[in-house]
Each structure stands twice: as C-alpha cells, then as structure tokens.
Amino acid sequence: MNQMQITQPDDWHVHLRDGDMLNHVAPYTAKQFARAIVMPNLQPPVTTVKQAVEYVDRIVNAVGDSQFEPLMTLYLTDDTSAEEIILAEKSCFVKAVKLYPAGATTNSSAGVTDIRKCDDALAAMQEAGLPLLVHGEVTDPDIDVFDREKAFIDQVLMPLMNRFPRLKIVFEHITTADAVDFVLNTGLTIGATITPQHLLLNRNAMFKGGMRPHNYCLPVLKREQHRQALLHAATSGNRKFFLGTDSAPHSKDKKENSCGCAGIFSAHAAIEMYATAFEEQNALDKLEAFASFNGPDFYGLSRNTETITLERTPWQIPDSYPLAGGDTLIPMMSGETINWKLIK
Ligand code: DOR
Numbered sequence: 450m451n452q453m454q455i456t457q458p459d460d461w462h463v464h465l466r467d468g469d470m471l472n473h474v475a476p477y478t479a480k481q482f483a484r485a486i487v488m489p490n491l492q493p494p495v496t497t498v499k500q501a502v503e504y505v506d507r508i509v510n511a512v513g514d515s516q517f518e519p520l521m522t523l524y525l526t527d528d529t530s531a532e533e534i535i536l537a538e539k540s541c542f543v544k545a546v547k548l549y550p551a552g553a554t555t556n557s558s559a560g561v562t563d564i565r566k567c568d569d570a571l572a573a574m575q576e577a578g579l580p581l582l583v584h585g586e587v588t589d590p591d592i593d594v595f596d597r598e599k600a601f602i603d604q605v606l607m608p609l610m611n612r613f614p615r616l617k618i619v620f621e622h623i624t625t626a627d628a629v630d631f632v633l634n635t636g637l638t639i640g641a642t643i644t645p646q647h648l649l650l651n652r653n654a655m656f657k658g659g660m661r662p663h664n665y666c667l668p669v670l671k672r673e674q675h676r677q678a679l680l681h682a683a684t685s686g687n688r689k690f691f692l693g694t695d696s697a698p699h700s701k702d703k704k705e706n707s708c709g710c711a712g713i714f715s716a717h718a719a720i721e722m723y724a725t726a727f728e729e730q731n732a733l734d735k736l737e738a739f740a741s742f743n744g745p746d747f748y749g750l751s752r753n754t755e756t757i758t759l760e761r762t763p764w765q766i767p768d769s770y771p772l773a774g775g776d777t778l779i780p781m782m783s784g785e786t787i788n789w790k791l792i793k
C-alpha cells in the first residue's frame with residue numbers, strides 16, 4: 450500500500466500550551482486533526498468554565514482560518530464543585546475533566562491530593578455523562594517510577610470504579626501490559642488513549658549512547674514487553690483504545706536541563722508516526738478505527754466526514770523548530786527519516 454485515505458482523525462489528548470508556544474504548536478495539530486481534547490494544565494490551570502471559554506478564544510486565534518475544533522477540559526482539584534461540573538456540561542464545549550494526582554507531572558501541583566475529596570464533582574460527572582480523564586500514576590515516592598501505573602490501577606482506579614460504576618473514564622496515555630489488561634477486563638465505561646512514543650519506543654530510547662532527555666515523558670517509557678502489549682491493543686480493532694498523542698512541547702532549554710521537563714512534542718508528525726507503528730504490526734487497515742472512529746464513539750460525538758491522505762514518501766523530520774526569542778523545540782524523531790507523509 451503506497452497511499453492511504455482515512456477519515457480525518459482527532460487527537461484525544463494534547464497539550465497546546467499558551468502564549469507564544471500555543472501560537473507555534475497549535476497549527477501542527479490543526480493541520481491533521483479535526484478536533485482535539487485540550488489538556489488544562491496551564492499556569493494557572495483551567496479550573497473553571499469561564500477560564501476554558503477564554504482559552505478557546507486563544508486557541509482559535511492561534512490556528513487562524515483552520516476548521517479545527519478544540520474540545521476543552523477542566524482541571525479537577527480538591528475543591529471542584531458539582532455546580533462547576535453542571536456548568537461544564539451545559540457549556541457544550543467542555544467535554545471532560547482531567548485528574549492529575551497532585552505532584553504526578555508538569556503543572557500538577559494544584560491537582561488532587563485524595564480522590565475521595567472529589568466525590569461531589571465525580572457524582573455530578575457520572576450524572577452528566579462527562580468523562581474523567583486520568584493521569585494514571587501514583588505519586589508515592591516510595592513506589593518505583595516504573596511501577597506507578599500498576600499501583601494506580603490497584604490503589605485508585607479500581608476503588609474509584611467501584612464507587613462510581615457509571616462514570617466514564619479514559620485511562621490516558623497507557624504504558625503497560627497491566628493497563629491494557631485492566632481496560633480489556635472492565636466494562637464499556639472505560640477507554641484508553643495510546644501515544645506514538647509508547648508505540649514506537651521502549652525505555653532503552655532514553656539511554657541510547659547517553660541520556661536522551663527528548664525521549665523523557667510521563668508516564669515514563671517502559672520495557673519492550675509493554676510496548677508490544679500496547680501495539681497489540683492499538684491494532685486489535687478493540688473499540689476501547691484510541692489515539693491521544695500527549696504531544697507536550699517544552700523548549701530545548703527546559704528539556705536539556707539538570708532537571709529536565711517531562712514531555713515529548715509529537716504534533717509535527719503524529720499521524721505519520723502512528724502509521725509507522727501500525728505498519729510495524731502489518732495492521733494499517735486498523736489505523737482508521739483507532740485514529741478516527743473509536744474516540745468519537747466513546748465520547749458520544751459524531752465521526753468526522755472529511756478525509757486525509759497519507760503517502761509512502763520518506764521525508765526527514767527537522768532537527769528542531771524555531772520558537773520565539775531564539776529558543777527551539779526538538780520534535781520526536783528529530784532528524785530521523787519517516788516513511789509516511791500526510792499529503793492533504
Ligand atoms: O510527559 C508529560 N508531559 N506527561 C504529562 O503528564 C504532562 C505533560 C506536560 O504537560 O508537559
């Protein structure tokens with residue numbers, strides 16, 4: 450297959466940031482995806498519908514005359530009220546609420562200290578049918594960083610599901626065979642997103658010939674056996690798994706630092722990288738469901754009607770992209786050749 454036409458995909462998990470960074474990165478997402486679920490971990494975080502409306506304006510402004518539709522999220526805190534959830538549901542453009550365990554990752558300090566403090570908000574979400582998007586890692590420093598997703602399933606997710614059995618939950622950016630098994634063995638209220646980096650890279654990629662900060666994200670890359678489990682899940686055709694890049698840009702300075710930020714920028718070539726992963730599994734015929742059908746079906750939204758075309762044309766990913774003030778952004782697969790290219 451040298452050319453492939455699929456229904457236009459959506460990105461069910463992206464960090465578009467704000468200010469100059471937003472203006473630089475949003476056009477990459479808008480070029481390939483019709484819609485995207487936009488993460489709320491700004492500084493300060495997007496905790497109210499009012500802040501989300503203002504953020505929508507800035508995103509629309511950043512993508513110019515593109516038809517791209519941002520789907521907004523609220524940042525859950527210990528104090529999120531049921532009233533705010535009801536306002537969110539009524540707004541029609543807030544599509545989900547994001548759980549960051551406090552201290553789990555970038556800009557999560559305002560996150561949830563104990564999920565039981567959020568019972569009012571969670572009950573309102575369950576009634577409204579508003580999904581909870583979870584960053585699924587415990588924050589206990591005594592738990593090995595590679596085991597934090599598994600511990601989250603046991604300590605937080607299972608009890609949460611039992612307390613709110615009708616709450617829709619998206620287990621975001623899953624990284625382990627344990628998470629795949631959990632999603633497969635639970636009911637239709639649970640879905641999961643999978644990133645390009647967790648499909649294409651295992652943890653060796655962080656240490657190839659030296660420290661590779663641009664391959665560092667959270668949840669951190671795992672062993673090859675986990676990558677294989679994710680590849681199987683994504684290409685299985687199972688409707689619970691869908692595309693979410695977790696594209697998370699940080700400037701080169703912030704990545705190449707004595708305490709480098711977590712996050713991999715992938716929006717420049719996201720759909721091409723997913724195509725590469727699916728081809729590795731001989732499963733290009735499963736890409737459309739994963740990228741374009743399963744996400745809207747889970748969220749109860751209509752599927753897109755436009756199409757995109759990918760062509761087998763090797764091209765070299767730039768080493769870096771310029772940012773304001775002379776800074777640069779190092780993309781995933783920087784300087785490498787990729788075999789698929791989005792042509793329209
Ligand atoms: O690697 C990550 N980067 N993981 C996250 O959960 C947050 C994200 C960011 O905002 O940079």
Ligand code: ZN
Nearest residue numbers: 464488695697
């Ligand atoms: Zn994220």
